[in-house]
């Protein structure tokens with residue numbers, strides 16, 4: 445592993461007195477290509493200690509509902525099975541992770557954490573560290589950035605202006621971070637007798653017992669876990685990737701649908717990169733397709749992580765975008781809105797725009813939406829809301845409630861982009877001012893939308 449992924453928070457060089465090495469799995473919910481887990485194994489092997497993976501299942505994660513929990517638990521069920529295969533103890537506790545991890549720290553020689561990029565994730569890690577220091581627990585502690593190709597703090601130390609500023613920085617560093625070679629074999633294969641709160645055999649039963657929002661049901665199409673994600677990846681590679689340059693067209697259905705797996709850390713972007721790189725060398729993938737996909741998977745995704753990591757208040761209307769964007773929105777604050785819709789209208793597919801309604805069907809009924817339609821969808825809500833702030837709040841609410849990949853760095857960045865972040869001023873227009881405008885005529889000029897509408901109608905049948 446490239447050492448720049450590692451942050452040593454507490455270094456311990458003394459006699460071993462504890463029972464295991466603990467990996468707190470939070471962002472990176474996978475075994476494959478997980479540097480944090482691999483470093484925990486390496487540390488355990490050096491000290492001849494067994495490995496424990498801990499996962500704290502927050503019963504009230506903000507904005508998460510049955511759809512998100514089901515997808516996540518499907519992935520964790522697989523993690524638990526694979527852990528047993530590799531002789532690693534997997535412990536699932538239901539409760540706030542910061543509280544649930546505390547008893548496990550007493551017997552841990554070392555704690556390894558993956559990196560979280562959102563405010564809530566950073567806060568959780570800080571609380572655990574504070575507890576450790578308050579307790580004067582001198583266990584060895586490391587945090588490893590394993591969900592990005594180039595670690596967020598290595599790529600840049602500030603909020604980047606846009607893809608054009610972060611791209612050269614990441615491109616220069618990519619080769620240095622192709623740094624996962626194999627999962628270490630666990631030397632001390634003792635399985636510890638630490639009881640989980642649930643064995644994950646019956647996910648439906650577990651989800652039913654959680655006091656979460658049960659009105660948004662699990663996706664009938666997308667199922668969580670590394671294996672499901674890899675199936676989609678193989679379909680994408682065998683049937684779609686060489687046409688990726690055309691993937692902006694929602695009717696062609698040429699995107700990978702991997703965002704939800706990346707969101708829960710069920711697959712690693714580095715693994716996808718490595719697999720695609722090899723296929724490109726074997727001439728199975730064109731250079732154009734590879735570059736186009738890497739632009740999204742690495743550059744755009746890591747720009748989004750840079751934004752949430754460094755921009756304070758990325759989730760608030762008042763602090764998420766640029767001064768020019770606020771100025772122009774202020775000037776158009778009172779412009780007449782020709783249409784005003786409620787959230788109920790949106791989720792019942794009741795607007796006058798068939799393409800918007802089709803996009804809403806994709807979102808509400810499947811938990812996903814095509815990237816171009818996400819842009820169009822959010823721009824329409826700006827046009828049809830009383831104020832820009834109200835639009836921001838509606839977009840964020842719907843995005844995080846219905847998308848399986850919602851509440852991601854990409855969610856906040858994609859939404860902020862619709863309000864000018866990482867974009868530039870355009871020609872002045874009503875309501876939008878200098879924010880980029882998108883309309884139905886533009887959509888129809890670019891694409892034949894009927895196959896998309898038809899495909900989405902199938903979900904209502």
Ligand SMILES: Cc1cc2nc3c(=O)[nH]c(=O)nc-3n(C[C@H](O)[C@H](O)[C@H](O)COP(=O)(O)OP(=O)(O)OC[C@H]3O[C@@H](n4cnc5c(N)ncnc54)[C@H](O)[C@@H]3O)c2cc1C
Pocket residue numbers: 691699700701702703704706707740741742744745748813814815816818819822843847849850851852854855856858859861862
């Ligand atoms: C208003 C709005 C809201 C969005 N909300 C979310 C969200 O909640 N969660 C989410 O993951 N993405 C969000 N995006 C970004 C993007 O639309 C999705 O990542 C993409 O559509 C996922 O589909 P895919 O995996 O099939 O993409 P593919 O085209 O197959 O791309 C592969 C991967 O590249 C990354 N990627 C693709 N497009 C973008 C992009 N524009 N910005 C950053 N990374 C990108 C994703 O990780 C994606 O999985 C949003 C964009 C907008 C404009």
